[in-house]
Amino acid sequence: MTDTACWQAPIAAPCPQHRERALARQARLTKPPGSLGRLEGVAVELAALQASDRPDLDAVAITVFAADHGVCAEGVSAFPQAVTGQMIANFVTGGAAISVLARHLDARLEVVNLGTVAPPPVSDGVVDETIAPGTDNLAVRPAMSPEQLDAALAAGDRAAARAAEAGARLFVGGEMGIGNTTSASAVACALLGKPARSLTGPGTGLDRYGVGRKVAVIERALRRHADPRDPLQALASVGGFEIAALAGAFIGAAARGLVVLVDGFIVTVAALAAVRLRPELRPWLVFSHQSAEPGHVRLLQTLEAEPLLCLDLRLGEGSGAALAVPLLRQACALHNEMATFEDAGVQDRS
Numbered sequence: 389m390t391d392t393a394c395w396q397a398p399i400a401a402p403c404p405q406h407r408e409r410a411l412a413r414q415a416r417l418t419k420p421p422g423s424l425g426r427l428e429g430v431a432v433e434l435a436a437l438q439a440s441d442r443p444d445l446d447a448v449a450i451t452v453f454a455a456d457h458g459v460c461a462e463g464v465s466a467f468p469q470a471v472t473g474q475m476i477a478n479f480v481t482g483g484a485a486i487s488v489l490a491r492h493l494d495a496r497l498e499v500v501n502l503g504t505v506a507p508p509p510v511s512d513g514v515v516d517e518t519i520a521p522g523t524d525n526l527a528v529r530p531a532m533s534p535e536q537l538d539a540a541l542a543a544g545d546r547a548a549a550r551a552a553e554a555g556a557r558l559f560v561g562g563e564m565g566i567g568n569t570t571s572a573s574a575v576a577c578a579l580l581g582k583p584a585r586s587l588t589g590p591g592t593g594l595d596r597y598g599v600g601r602k603v604a605v606i607e608r609a610l611r612r613h614a615d616p617r618d619p620l621q622a623l624a625s626v627g628g629f630e631i632a633a634l635a636g637a638f639i640g641a642a643a644r645g646l647v648v649l650v651d652g653f654i655v656t657v658a659a660l661a662a663v664r665l666r667p668e669l670r671p672w673l674v675f676s677h678q679s680a681e682p683g684h685v686r687l688l689q690t691l692e693a694e695p696l697l698c699l700d701l702r703l704g705e706g707s708g709a710a711l712a713v714p715l716l717r718q719a720c721a722l723h724n725e726m727a728t729f730e731d732a733g734v735q736d737r738s
């Protein structure tokens with residue numbers, strides 16, 4: 389499908405020496421060993437990933453990938469498709485949840501438009517990576533062509549390159565695309581070989597009849613497309629431009645040494661596809677939260693991921709990941725700034 393693909397860039401392993409030194413430091417800090425719980429392990433892994441004795445997440449880049457979905461023709465979302473383009477404008481003018489969170493984190497926020505049916509007015513704040521006005525209806529035809537998949541993966545990689553260029557140490561990927569919980573569930577079912585009902589939920593707020601319709605649409609789509617366990621096939625046949633771009637961005641971020649903080653259901657599906665493509669990516673992924681979308685917990689189990697937060701969020705946009713950034717920063721601050729027993733003259737256990 390792709391020969392000189394961006395998603396084939398080498399991804400380094402976390403540094404074992406820095407991990408050892410970080411573990412030794414944690415053991416000398418003025419606290420009973422293990423008393424900072426999972427924050428200790430998080431700081432140690434960040435030190436190993438950043439190959440640094442003082443991990444730091446001051447510079448955060450958030451990229452929201454937006455695109456529309458032909459499958460909306462099947463009535464799979466509680467909201468109209470025009471909302472995707474309208475929300476792009478809202479991201480840029482600062483009124484969306486992720487805009488507020490990014491401001492308070494002092495994070496770089498970028499919006500990448502991969503193709504919407506009702507594009508917002510041209511704006512400085514939006515990177516135009518339009519592939520098509522949206523995917524095809526995955527219940528009837530493949531969502532995208534192999535060339536469109538390549539374009540989406542490459543757009544994600546370019547976004548990761550810009551984040552690295554801007555000096556970010558942590559990459560947050562968000563998404564916006566009415567109908568994209570249908571694509572995400574379909575990709576997850578394809579990759580995991582599970583029936584649609586096990587990974588499908590209400591998204592923006594479907595009632596149980598709506599969820600039943602969504603399950604039927606996904607089942608129809610899965611019957612129609614061949615070899616769905618191949619991650620590239622799954623993304624092309626039932627994915628979305630923003631989901632594929634997220635997969636490309638995560639591989640591109642890790643290849644450039646940026647830790648990736650994974651958001652909710654849709655972003656985790658992109659992360660799963662990316663890990664299937666590149667298993668070396670897995671250590672670079674930190675999982676921020678468990679979404680209220682019912683399939684998310686199954687995906688997290690598959691990825692052996694322990695999310696930091698469980699707040700019943702079901703928004704997307706990268707919002708859950710943004711909410712976990714302060715926790716990660718505090719884990720680094722504790723690791724970097726606490727005194728050791730020797731420094732503080734505190735007696736260690738005998």
Ligand SMILES: Cc1cc2ncn([C@H]3O[C@H](COP(=O)(O)O)[C@@H](O)[C@H]3O)c2cc1C
Pocket residue numbers: 464465466467471475563564565566567568569570590591592593703704705
């Ligand atoms: C105003 C609004 C803002 C959002 N921000 C994220 N989403 C979230 O909801 C959508 C997926 O749900 P479904 O598959 O049910 O359409 C995605 O755009 C996702 O990011 C939003 C949805 C709405 C309506």
Ligand SMILES: O=C(O)c1cccnc1
Pocket residue numbers: 569591592651652653654655679680681684701702703704705
């Ligand atoms: O968890 C998510 O990412 C999610 C859930 C519902 C709607 N939009 C996003």
